[in-house]
Amino acid sequence: MKAVVYDDYGAVPAVTEVPAPACPPGGAVLEVRATGVCRSDWHAWRGHDPVPLPHVPGHEWAGVVAEVGADVTLWRPGDRVTVPFVCGCGTCAYCLAGDAQVCPRQTQPGFTGPGSFAERVAIHAADTNLVALPDSVDFVTAASLGCRFATAFRAVTAHGRVGTGDWLAVHGCGGVGLSAVMIGVALGARVVAVDIAAVALDRARALGAEHVVAATADTAATIRELTGGGATVSIDALGSPRTAAASVRCLRRRGRHVQAGLLLAGPTPLPMDVVVAHELAIHGTHGLAAAGYPPLLAMIADGTLRPELLVGKVIGLDDAPAALAAMDHPPADAGMTVVALGADHGAAT
Template identity: 55%
Template sequence: MKAVMFERFGEAPEIRTVPDPTPSAEGVVIKVEATGFCRSDWHGWMGHDPDIRLPHVPGHELAGIVVAAGKQVTRWRPGQRVTVPFVAACGRCVECASGNHQVCEHQFQPGFTAWGSFAEYVAIDFADTNLVALPEDMDFATAASLGCRFVTSFRAIVDQGRVTPGEWVAVHGCGGVGLSAVMIASAMGANVIAIDLTEEKLNFAKQLGAVATINASTTPNVVKAVKQITNGGAHMSMDALGHPATCNNSISNLRRRGRHVQVGLMLGEHTSAAIPMAKVIAYELEIRGSHGMQAFRYRAMLDMIRAGRLQPERLIGKRIGLEDAPAALMAMSDFEGIGIGVVTRF
């Protein structure tokens, strides 16, 4: 099969011909029909993930068709249209038994702990736990776009953030994660403030439901601006970028007993960000991380999509071929543009 591969971190990936994968006893092989690319892939290529072993094939947002299944797989057969959470679970550990597959003790991630979906085929283990059936009327590009940023935002807003109608929600960073969060929080009935450095992304956030925007490049004090708009601070706030400044602003712009959810990855030199802990204590603030979403929780999200309350297809940006993926991956050093880029031609 054709695949995007890199042999050294930070050096240009190349299109290579590599052996086709085979399914494990509990796994499947999926013919990739679409795969998104996001900044997590860029972090992996740069060497920020210790689990990656070289040479490596990246890619973790995928949708496609099952073409082979292991002997112990009971729920899936060749021909079915599927997608996969970017955090795949073992289905057997204590966390999985409690329903928290997203923090599985033995989790694996295509594109990080194993070869990923920037390829014609990808193998996924423990298929009965990790696969999600796709609606027949959902195109593969939209399905692939759900796999990381959209589902992560859904869980961050709905499950971790516990957003309710009428609340103020601040979203710091309007890349794929942030724009997804704007759409989802708006669909939940919240008043959303979108915060970013570019007017282009902020204008798009308005189209997705944001009731107010803040350009952090021209606003001297983002925290003060949020508090003025909300008359006291956000009920829930999310750092969708993953930077010490956005993390601090997200916590600091909360009202008393507010809820901060960290979604943006804090890697490299940003791993240990400063937190205004005195305010966390005095205001009884809540700080949570959010790391993907379990396969069984997709049903709630898909129901909202079918009902028209969520329209993830609006977040699709450019569609490219596999041969364009190496350049697109390297270009993410300058951050992503508007929307979610997806490989749709193999």
């Protein structure tokens, strides 16, 4: 099959022929119809997040079941599906409780093994990890959920518990941040979006953010003033010591901070004196398990959420290496890129 491969960190990726994956006993092989190009893929390519080499990147995808293992009971070839970027083992206490996103034996295609910048990809524990796609949700839209929109959905709903009238601050308006803005607005929150790039702030405003703030050393104070005392919920969607601290400091008393952006540079100091004095809650968030997808997909199917609006361009597999390498530089726009494979990357007919 064709796949994008790089042999070393930072080496130019290339589309090449590789062996098609074998089907795991309790797993499945999927024909990839669409896959997102995510900054997490870039981090792995640059060596910030070690992966086995040579490597096939890609962890946000949707497609069609091509083959299932003998122990699989819920799926069959031809089913339209997507997959969380964290795949649980299916047998531990966390998976059985619906929390596969923190499975101790998790696999992550695109990180722990070959990913979805390929015509086919294999996953383990298909009955735990596959998610059925409604016919109204096309493959490009489903791939755009990936880690970005799905991570934002869990951050805003499960950890942030955002409700009507709550102030939601979003620090960093990339894929996760803009997704959080859209989800917060859909839930009736009053959103403050923060970024350093005007194009990102313009996109956040278009998605319904009530205020947009150019990030400065006084970002937290600005948000507290705009919101009359601080945000109810604040999300660091970028992942830096500065944005994490600003997210905590901008909260009102008994507010909730959610860390969605990866903090890859090591330990990050937070103002724990404020956390204690104001009884703040701090949550980490790590994707969305398959068990958490039904309410997200229902909101997409009925038009409450429109993640397709966050897709900037759709490219072919041959253009994926250049799209990955282009993340070395600031994006020209705030839209995400999705790779489409095959003639049919739309909804079922």
